[in-house]
Structures are given as structure tokens and as C-alpha cells.
Amino acid sequence: MSRIRPYVRGTRLATAGVAATAAGLLAATLTPSAGAAGAHRPTRAEAIENAAGALADRAAELDLTSAQETKVRDVIVDADGTQHVRYDRTYRQLPVLGGDFVVHLAKDGTYRSATRAAGGSVAPAGGITPALPAARATDLALNALRAANLGEALRQLTAKPRLVVDALHGGPRLAWRTEAVARDGRGNPVGRTVLTDARTGAQIDAWDTLETVGGDGKSLYSGTVPLNTTKSGSAYELKDPARGGTYTGDAAHRTDLCLLVTICITRAPATVFTDADNHWDTGAAVDAQYGTDMTWDYFKEVHGRTGIAGDGKGSFNRVHYGTRYNNAFWDDSCFCMTYGDGDGTTFGPLVSLDVAGHEMTHGVTSKTAALTYSGESGGLNEATSDIFGTLVEFHAGNPSDPGDYMIGEKIVRDAFGRDALRYLDKPSKDGSSADCWTSRTASLDVHYSSGVGNHFAYLLAEGSAPNSPTCDGSSVTGIGRTKLGAIWYRALTVYMTSSTNYAGARTATLNAAKDLYGAGSPEYAAVGAAWEAVNVG
Structure with a gap:
């Protein structure tokens, strides 16, 4: 990673x-049934124990040998007790790229299938x-x-x-x-x-x-926002005890000194911001903390995920990173978000709400499907962040930054030549992104191949319209943002793996729609129609 x-x-x-390709799928899809009232819901530990038994019993079927070791990455237990345990794999102690798989278990712990x-x-x-x-x-x-x-x-x-x-x-x-x-x-x-x-x-x-990518270092994109803070002596810290201790610190224009991408000798500081009267006027720091709060709330309130890793632990933010640094990024190794101030000409400070949702979703992806950051899986990785960054913005309901289907519209400056970084309704409006899947999609930069997934998401939520024409001339009826988010989240956390491409994403989202709404439901049909509309059939 x-x-x-x-x-x-x-x-x-x-x-x-x-x-x-999706040829790596084993067996059939999961169709959970409603559990009996009061039935025991397995714990995470029980799910892991059940999955371990399944691995032992089906080692040959899963191509597991004594030369390999497996490690649990994530566990999902459905409301009815159905279990999904995700594994990483090594071969003779070497990490296996594409070795990850998900074991699906019935509510009684018996093996159902595996996604590889x-x-x-x-x-x-x-x-x-x-x-x-x-x-x-x-x-x-x-x-x-x-x-x-x-x-x-x-x-x-x-x-x-x-x-x-x-x-x-x-x-x-x-x-x-x-x-x-x-x-x-x-x-x-x-x-x-x-x-x-x-x-x-x-x-x-x-x-x-x-x-690099864009910004200068001032503003509150979302106006005056509520913040949970921590009292420290006579002052207040920009640290939220209600959201896993998430905090925002000052990088003081320093950067990390790393010998390797994952091994850093020194890191830029993250000195937590303090304030005397709890009425904050620290610009980018307020936006960063607010974006973290809203992303936390979205995943918890909508998907039941407490924190980026699903373990209740908060991440932290660093603002004012580097010199005129035009970037914002999620860093798995420190479990933190970092924001540059930018150059003020191409971008403003990169602390807008959809940017925070986008970047922190990379953390969710890394803890679940871990979509490889190249080819079509890389495009899906970026699309996942664009989709949930958009849904975070809508969920926040902030009148100063109302929800829309553009990414980065608050940080882009006039010199950039357009009013947003990317567009979900018609991705090609940015001049580079793909509206429709072709055999060349895998060779595009991941920020441009993401257009296929973004366009699918818009069509599924809102339907086709003059501003969002389909690739095959069909008409698609949308099912709304809430159902889009539910389907994509279940597909990401239960069915997608590191190698999932667009054909595999179609299978994963159809499986998710079947689990949530039934195989004969309008939602299931809409998922298929939206993929057909972007040439993924």
C-alpha cells in the first residue's frame, strides 16, 4: 500500500x-436472509474464528498452501449475522499483490463463497x-x-x-x-x-x-461551523473527543524527511492548535477539522462505520504543510490528512469539504478493498473518493458549501481555466476524463479513468439528462444519492478487492444491490442500466 x-x-x-479481471471470483454471490428476532449477532472475534475454520477446510479450493500466511484486514458483520472477513496474504513471507480475498460466511458461520x-x-x-x-x-x-x-x-x-x-x-x-x-x-x-x-x-x-496540486493559505469555505474541542488548562485544543480524538495541528510550513515513502526520519509537526476563548479564527485549521468531522459523521451515520478504519479511532490533520504546497493527501503511515496552503493562483487552500471527504475516503479504501492505484482499479479508487467526497458534502448540508456533483469547486482559482477539478455528471468537461468505458480506459491516468465510475454514480443517483447523456443513447432513471451510497459502500467493503476493474465493479455493485434490495428490485435493474449506459456491460 x-x-x-x-x-x-x-x-x-x-x-x-x-x-x-473479475474471473478471480469464486462461487456465487451472497444473498442474506433476515435473521430471527433476538438471534445472536456474531462478534468480530467470532467471525474471524469462523473464517479461520473455513480457510482450514477449503485451503485447496482457495489455493492456500503451507508456504503462505494470511492476515485479517477487515471484518463486516451484517445485521442478520452474515459475515465477511477480508484477508491479505504472503508467500514465503513476501507480500502478494493481488493475494487479498474475502471469505463470505452464513449467519451460522458456515462457508458460502469467496471473492478473490x-x-x-x-x-x-x-x-x-x-x-x-x-x-x-x-x-x-x-x-x-x-x-x-x-x-x-x-x-x-x-x-x-x-x-x-x-x-x-x-x-x-x-x-x-x-x-x-x-x-x-x-x-x-x-x-x-x-x-x-x-x-x-x-x-x-x-x-x-x-x-503537487494547489492553494495559498486562507479562508473558511464553509462559513462559521460548529466544532467540538477539548479544554486544556485555561485554553482549548482543536481536538474532538467525540470523534475518536481527531485533531488538527500546525505543520508550520515544514515537510516530512523520508528515506523511503514509508520510513520517515522526521515528520513535519502537527502541533495542535489552541485558542483562548473557543471562538476560533485559524482559517485553514477550522476547515480541516470541520471536513474531518463531517466525513466521520457521514460514514458513521449513513454506513455505521465509526472512524476511517472502523475501529473508533480518530485521525489527525496537518495544515500549512510545505512552501506554497499545491496538494492535500491522506497518509496511511501516520493515519493523517495533510493540507498545503497552495500558491494562491491555481488553487486556494486545499481544505474544502469535498477535498477532505475525498482524501479521507482513500483511508477507508485502504482499510477495505485496497484498490491498486493503477489501471482500472486505480480509476475505481479515485472514483470511490470522488463519490463519497460528493456524498459527504451533500450530507453536511452546509449552506455556504451546498452539495453538488463537482469536485474541488471551492479551491479552484480562475487561473485554472475551469470552475472545478472534476465533474460527475459529465466527466469529460474537465478536458481529460472519460465519460464512457473503452479498451483504453486502463491506460489513462487514474484521475481520468475515474470518470467512468463517476459518470455511473451520477446516472445511478440522478438519472440521465441533457447535461449527462448516456454513452449508448439509453435513458436511465436515478434511484437517489442514499441508495447510490449504500450500494457503493457495500460493494467496496464486501465484494471489491485490490484487482477489481470496471467489469468487476459492475458485478460487485449488482451483488450489493441484490443484498440490499433484492435481485428483482428496481434498484438492481438501475445498477445494471447505469453500467450499460457507460459501456460496462
Whole structure:
């Protein structure tokens, strides 16, 4: 899992790698039935114990061997007691990209089916001894980082490769996963993850892990907002005890110093903001805390998820990061959000409500489906953040920033040339995003391939209209934002895996609609129609 989830990135290096197809699915879909009144609902621990028994009984079916180890990543227990336990996998202690899978259990704990990121054995041909030296993998990754940042005078370049088994891009093979990082001319961090064949040296895939994007450092986009704070002596801290201790701190224009993307020698500070009278006037800090609050509330009130990881623990925010830093990003390694002040010309401060919802959703995705950040799965990763960022904005109901189907409309400045970063109703309005799926979708930058998922989401919620025409000329009737969110959340947390592509997303959302509303329901039909309308059939 990459360290950073940036909001907007530069052009990704073109690759031939395409995420594994939905052929990795095992067995049939889940159709839970209503539990008897007062029936016992299994605990997380019981679900894990039941799933462990299923793994032991069905090891051969799931291609599990004594050379592999599994680790629970997430657990979902439905209201009727149906259980879904998500696993990551290693092979001879090497992480397996595409080795993740979800075990689905009936309410009595018996095995029903499994959803797998990749089917078949995960044992790489030729064993786990690389032919390509680690030093060469490092050089190739640094060259890829330079190529992705042409025109920048990079310094402090560092990289360290790690052996993995890649089961995402065809048959399993030994690979080096290298996290390369550097500083640009302003001292801000840039980074790239490069996946290299450990036998041939060929680049399998590459994606950004950190880059720039926009803002200056003032404003309250959402007007005067309520804040829960913590009394500390005679002052108040911008820390919310009701939301897992979530707080906002001052990075003081410093940046992280990292040898690797996941190993940092020093981090920019996050000195919690304080105020004497609890009437805050700290600009970006207020917006950041409010965005965190509203995202927490959305996932808890709508989906029953308490906190980004679902464990009740709060994250934290850093504002005023770097020098004129045009970016906002979610960082798995610190479980935190970071916001730059930007340059004031292209973007304003990146602390708007939909940006917060977008970035924090990357944290939810990393704790659930962990959609790989390249190819079609990368587009789905970005679309997931755009969809829930939009739903967070609608759910907040703030009159100063009312809900809409644009992303980043508050942070974009006139010099950017348009009034938002992305548009869900017609993604191509940004000049680059795809309205419709084609065979080239996987080769697009993930922020542009996300358009297919965004367009699907708009059609499912609102239906087709002159401002949102379908790709096949059909007419789609929307089912509303609430049902869109319910279907996408269940698909993400129960059926999607790291390799899910658009065809797999169609299957996942249909399964989710069947679980929630029934196979013969108007909602199920609408999901199918909306995917057909964006050429995913």
C-alpha cells in the first residue's frame, strides 16, 4: 500500500499492466436472509474464528498452501449475522499483490463463497530468488521518478526496493516494489511507486505516491461551523473527543524527511492548535477539522462505520504543510490528512469539504478493498473518493458549501481555466476524463479513468439528462444519492478487492444491490442500466 493518497497528480507513466479481471471470483454471490428476532449477532472475534475454520477446510479450493500466511484486514458483520472477513496474504513471507480475498460466511458461520483479487496459485515461477539485483531495481525506479517529473531539479533522491509477488498483472511473478522519493526545487516532496520484474528488469507498472496540486493559505469555505474541542488548562485544543480524538495541528510550513515513502526520519509537526476563548479564527485549521468531522459523521451515520478504519479511532490533520504546497493527501503511515496552503493562483487552500471527504475516503479504501492505484482499479479508487467526497458534502448540508456533483469547486482559482477539478455528471468537461468505458480506459491516468465510475454514480443517483447523456443513447432513471451510497459502500467493503476493474465493479455493485434490495428490485435493474449506459456491460 502506497504511503500517500494525493488529491491531484501529474501524468502517470504509461504501462502495459492491466488489473486482473473479475474471473478471480469464486462461487456465487451472497444473498442474506433476515435473521430471527433476538438471534445472536456474531462478534468480530467470532467471525474471524469462523473464517479461520473455513480457510482450514477449503485451503485447496482457495489455493492456500503451507508456504503462505494470511492476515485479517477487515471484518463486516451484517445485521442478520452474515459475515465477511477480508484477508491479505504472503508467500514465503513476501507480500502478494493481488493475494487479498474475502471469505463470505452464513449467519451460522458456515462457508458460502469467496471473492478473490486473483485466482489460482500465487507461487511465482522460478521461486523467490531475484535475477535482477536490488541496486538495479533502485536505479530503474529513480529513473522513473525523474521521467515523471521532467523539468524539475530533483534532489535528495532515495529509494529502497522490496521483493513482492505480483499476482495483479497476469500470472504470479517475483517483482521489486520500489518506493522512490525526492524533493523538488521548492523543497516539497514527490514520489513514485515502481513495480519491476525481478527477473527481466521490465517495468510492470508505476504510479505516483506524492505530488503537487494547489492553494495559498486562507479562508473558511464553509462559513462559521460548529466544532467540538477539548479544554486544556485555561485554553482549548482543536481536538474532538467525540470523534475518536481527531485533531488538527500546525505543520508550520515544514515537510516530512523520508528515506523511503514509508520510513520517515522526521515528520513535519502537527502541533495542535489552541485558542483562548473557543471562538476560533485559524482559517485553514477550522476547515480541516470541520471536513474531518463531517466525513466521520457521514460514514458513521449513513454506513455505521465509526472512524476511517472502523475501529473508533480518530485521525489527525496537518495544515500549512510545505512552501506554497499545491496538494492535500491522506497518509496511511501516520493515519493523517495533510493540507498545503497552495500558491494562491491555481488553487486556494486545499481544505474544502469535498477535498477532505475525498482524501479521507482513500483511508477507508485502504482499510477495505485496497484498490491498486493503477489501471482500472486505480480509476475505481479515485472514483470511490470522488463519490463519497460528493456524498459527504451533500450530507453536511452546509449552506455556504451546498452539495453538488463537482469536485474541488471551492479551491479552484480562475487561473485554472475551469470552475472545478472534476465533474460527475459529465466527466469529460474537465478536458481529460472519460465519460464512457473503452479498451483504453486502463491506460489513462487514474484521475481520468475515474470518470467512468463517476459518470455511473451520477446516472445511478440522478438519472440521465441533457447535461449527462448516456454513452449508448439509453435513458436511465436515478434511484437517489442514499441508495447510490449504500450500494457503493457495500460493494467496496464486501465484494471489491485490490484487482477489481470496471467489469468487476459492475458485478460487485449488482451483488450489493441484490443484498440490499433484492435481485428483482428496481434498484438492481438501475445498477445494471447505469453500467450499460457507460459501456460496462
